[in-house]
Amino acid sequence: MNRLLQIEFQKIWKNKASRILTIAYFVILSFIALIASIKFKIGNFELQIAEQGIFNFPYIWHFNTYIAAILKFFLAIVIVSMMANEYSYGTLKQNLIDGFSKKEFIQSKFITVLVFALASTVFVFIMSLILGLSFSSYNEIDIIFSDLEYILAYFLKLTAFFSFCLFLGILVKRSAFAIGFLFVWNIIEGIIIGFLKWEVYVNSNDYQYFTQFLPLESMSNLIKEPFTRLSVIKNIEETIGGAANSKDYGVHWYSMLIVICWIVIFMLMSYKILKKRDL
Structure with missing residues (x-):
């Protein structure tokens, strides 16, 4: 496994575009911390984003994983380019000549995917913990480490x-x-x-029973938007006479199971295509 991983990361690191995108991804991820310094001033009214509770435990786990997931396209380009370069530079055929089996080749790519997802997850976890300890109004241990299912959901979503x-x-x-x-x-x-x-399902949410099985939609359902959970948003809704928000923001086991099934399907299909393809 170590040999496979070492070979894959040598390929990525020696490619200038992939190297820049990977570094840029983690640099931009760290910019989430800059949200704390954003201030809006309208006349005598001043609003600092961090004071609205976005870095409060346990809400921060939901907010940061949602925002960080938006940036996944940076690494998506690296993953796609990683595979495309295998064909363009002939390294896939050379790896097979050197003794790699097609199964080992797919395994090496999937291990790389897992490492990228895990590295991003650990980065977001540490950053969220630091921001939460710095700005959160709640620092009790049980509150800090509640809602950590968003971190698991983030890892599954990226994978x-x-x-x-x-x-x-x-x-x-x-x-x-x-x-x-x-x-x-x-x-x-x-x-x-x-x-x-x-x-089909006008004035009903029954359509979600079917759409939750779509690949991208199933990933999206793991971490729903967190903004309407903020007290400031709820106050605005109440002020304008809106209905009480009953949205379910939780991470559910069946949503994770659907996503895990898609991971298995994608990897099996990748192996089947590679196995049948004449290289």
Whole structure:
């Protein structure tokens, strides 16, 4: 395993574009901390974002993982390029000549996906812990380490998304087309969701029973938007006479199970394609 991982990261690090994107990803992730310094001043009214509770435990686990997940496209490009370069530079064929089996090759790619997801998860966990200890109004141990299921959900979300990108890289062979297909698929899911919502299940949320099984939608369901949980948003809704927010923000076992199934499907499909393809 160590040998496979070492070979993969040598390929990534020696590629200038992949190296820059990987470094940029973790640098930009750290910019979440800068949210604490953002202030809005309107006349005599001054609002500091950090004072609105976004860095309070345990809410910070939800907020930071949601924001960090938006940046996953940086590493998605690295994953897709990693696979596309295998075809472009002929390293895939050379690895097989050198004694790699196709199964080992897929394993090495999946291990790389897991390492990227794990590194990002650990980074977000440490950063969130530091920000929370610095700004949170609640520092009791049981509160600090509650809602940590968002960290697990974040890891699964990244692993599934990167596995999907790896599958597309193997399927399409060209990074630009693979990224393009990813955006097209996102649009397709949006059309499916819109059709079910507005044409089949009008004035009902029953469409979500079916859409939760779509790959990108299932990943999205792991960590729902956290903004409407903020007290300032709730106060605004109450002021304008809005209905009480009954949205479910939790991380559920069945949502994680669906995503895990997609991870397995993506990796099996990747192996099947590679196994049948004449290299």
